[in-house]
Amino acid sequence: MNLELISGSSHLPIEAQDGQATIMCAGEYFRYIDPDFKKWGLDRPGKQTSETLLSVYEITADSMFTRIFANLNTSWPELVLTQSQIIWFCRKYPAQLSGDIQPTFFLMMDYREYFVVSVRRYWSYLHIGVFRARYNFIWLGKLKPRVVIPSF
Numbered sequence: 529m530n531l532e533l534i535s536g537s538s539h540l541p542i543e544a545q546d547g548q549a550t551i552m553c554a555g556e557y558f559r560y561i562d563p564d565f566k567k568w569g570l571d572r573p574g575k576q577t578s579e580t581l582l583s584v585y586e587i588t589a590d591s592m593f594t595r596i597f598a599n600l601n602t603s604w605p606e607l608v609l610t611q612s613q614i615i616w617f618c619r620k621y622p623a624q625l626s627g628d629i630q631p632t633f634f635l636m637m638d639y640r641e642y643f644v645v646s647v648r649r650y651w652s653y654l655h656i657g658v659f660r661a662r663y664n665f666i667w668l669g670k671l672k673p674r675v676v677i678p679s680f
Contacts, residue, residue, distance in 0.1 A: 530587060530589035530591045531587060531588065531600070533583060534584050534674070535583050535624065539581035539582060539583060540581065540583070540584070540620075540624065541580070542577075542616050543579055544578050544579050545576065545613055546576050547573050547610055547612050548573045548612065549612040549615050549616075550571050550573060551565050551570070551614070551615065551645070551658075552565050552566055553571075554615050557615060557619060558618075558647075558655065559650075559653040559654060560655040560656070561656055562658050564657070568638075573611075574612060577610055577613060580609075580678050581678065581679040582678060583678075584632075584674055584676050585674060585675045585676075585677070586673070587669050587672065587673045588669045588672070589669040590669050591667055591669065592664055592665065593644050593661045594662065596633070602680055605637070606680060607635045607678065608637045608642075609634050609676070609677075609678070610636065611636065611645075614645055618656075622649070625649050625654070626649065626672065627649060629648050629649065630671050630672060631673045632646070632648075632675070632676060633673065633674065634675075635661065641660065642661035642662075643659065644658070644660075644661050646659065
């Protein structure tokens with residue numbers, strides 16, 4: 529397994545969301561927003577969600593996105609978060625984001641394609657980016673990036 533649960537048995541709740549918040553319109557929370565959100569047509573509202581409990585993991589071995597999410601032993605649709613939930617998590621739990629500019633990853637889905645949202649903390653501000661989940665980059669476990677998913 530290339531992941532270590534760091535949020536422990538205390539799951540982090542995210543309140544119900546109406547799905548209307550989009551990352552492209554969240555400039556008050558993110559100093560830099562990757563233009564690929566707009567380029568790839570991701571700048572549109574999502575679905576309404578009920579309260580969701582989240583868990584935070586550290587990536588402990590060199591891995592690509594496909595391996596990271598496959599190691600969670602559940603189907604990818606169950607790991608997906610909406611843009612509203614990602615924004616809310618960053619607002620409510622900034623201390624749970626990776627430090628030292630290392631990324632924290634969130635899985636999202638749009639048009640039946642999976643994307644990985646990457647949030648990096650630079651001192652007191654956040655940068656948010658997006659990758660296709662099939663992106664073949666190897667993230668280094670020794671740098672301890674994080675991944676946030678619904679608890680199961």
